Amino acid sequence: xxxxxxxxxxxxxxxxxxxxxxxxxxxxxxxxxxxxxxxxxxxxxxxxxxxxxxxxxxxxxxxxxxxxxxxxxxxxxxxxxxxxxxxxxxxxxxxxxxxx
Numbered sequence: 001x002x003x004x005x006x007x008x009x010x011x012x013x014x015x016x017x018x019x020x021x022x023x024x025x026x027x028x029x030x031x032x033x034x035x036x037x038x039x040x041x042x043x044x045x046x047x048x049x050x051x052x053x054x055x056x057x058x059x060x061x062x063x064x065x066x067x068x069x070x071x072x073x074x075x076x077x078x079x080x081x082x083x084x085x086x087x088x089x090x091x092x093x094x095x096x097x098x099x100x
Contacts, residue, residue: 008090010083012076014050019087 009019014032016022025032032050041047057063060079085091 008084008086008088010080010085010087012052012055012080012083014052017052017055018083 011019011022013022014034015025015030033048034051034053035041036044036047036049038051057075057079060082061075082091
C-alpha cells in the first residue's frame with residue numbers, strides 16, 4: 001500500500017474561492033447553484049448553473065496574461081495550482097509574478 005501526504009489544498013468553485021470559504025459554506029449547507037445570468041438562456045432546457053462569481057484572478061496572474069493567451073480553463077488550472085502551493089507554504093502570492 002502506498003502512502004499519500006497532502007501538503008496543500010486549493011479550490012475555486014461556486015461555494016468558495018478558497019478552502020476556508022468553501023468549507024464554511026459546506027458547513028452552513030449553502031447551495032452554489034444559481035440561475036444563468038451571463039447570457040440569455042431562454043432557448044436552453046437548463047437554466048441553472050454552478051458558476052464561480054466575483055472571482056478576481058489578478059491576485060494570482062496579471063490580467064494581460066489571462067486575456068492574451070490563456071483561456072478560462074488554463075487560467076483556472078494555474079490559479080488552483082498556485083492556491084495549493086500557497087496553502088502548503090511553498091509559494092507566496094506575491095511570488096506568483098515570478099512564474100510568468
